[in-house]
Amino acid sequence: MIWSYIKSRLAAFREETGGTVSIEFVIMAPIIFWAYASMFSWFDAYRQVGVHEKAAFTIADMISRETEPLDDAYIDSARDLSAFLTRSSEKIDLRVSVISYKAKKDEYGLDWSEKRGNITKLRNSDVKNWHDKLPGLVDGERLVLVETKMEYTPPFLYGLVRENSIRTFVFARPRFGPQVCYNSCGKPS
Numbered sequence: 001m002i003w004s005y006i007k008s009r010l011a012a013f014r015e016e017t018g019g020t021v022s023i024e025f026v027i028m029a030p031i032i033f034w035a036y037a038s039m040f041s042w043f044d045a046y047r048q049v050g051v052h053e054k055a056a057f058t059i060a061d062m063i064s065r066e067t068e069p070l071d072d073a074y075i076d077s078a079r080d081l082s083a084f085l086t087r088s089s090e091k092i093d094l095r096v097s098v099i100s101y102k103a104k105k106d107e108y109g110l111d112w113s114e115k116r117g118n119i120t121k122l123r124n125s126d127v128k129n130w131h132d133k134l135p136g137l138v139d140g141e142r143l144v145l146v147e148t149k150m151e152y153t154p155p156f157l158y159g160l161v162r163e164n165s166i167r168t169f170v171f172a173r174p175r176f177g178p179q180v181c182y183n184s185c186g187k188p189s
Helices: 002-015 020-064 072-086
Strands: 093-102 107-116 142-152 164-172
Touching: 020 072, 020 093, 020 142, 020 164, 072 093, 072 107
Parallel strands: none
Antiparallel strands: 093 107, 093 142, 142 164
C-alpha cells in the first residue's frame, strides 16, 4: 500500500509541468549573463590591442618624418599623444630607438634609445642579433623602433580574461633623411 502511494506520487511529480520555465530561467540566466559578459570582455581586449597598435604606428610614422633632432620634450609629447590616441587614463610606457644595420658584421647597432615610464632602455647588446624581429636592411640603413606597453584591465573579470599588458613593437624607416637624431646629429650616442 505504501509503495503504491509513493509510486503514484512520483508519477504525478514526473507528469507535473507547472513552473518549468521559471526553473529553466533560474538555471540558464547566470550562464547566459556570464557568456555575454565574457564575450564583451574579449571583444574589448581585442579592440584595445588594435587601438594601441594604431597609436604606436602613428607615433612611429610621426617620428620617421622628422628632419630636425628630437629632444626630451618631443619624446614626452609623443607619450602624451599615445595616451590621448588610446584614450588611456593611465600613462603609457614608451621607448623610441633608432637602430642601424652593419652588413660587415651582419648585426644591428643602436644609434640611440629613449624611454618614458616603466620600460628599460635598449642597449646595443639587446639589438645586436634581432634578425628575427627586424626587417632586412642594407648596410648603414636605419629604422625607427617604437615600443609601447600599457596595463589592461577588462571591464568584467569572469575568469576568461585577466589583467595583463598590451605591448607593441612597431618600426618605420626614416622618410626624409638617412637618420632621425636625438639632441644633435653627428656621431650616434
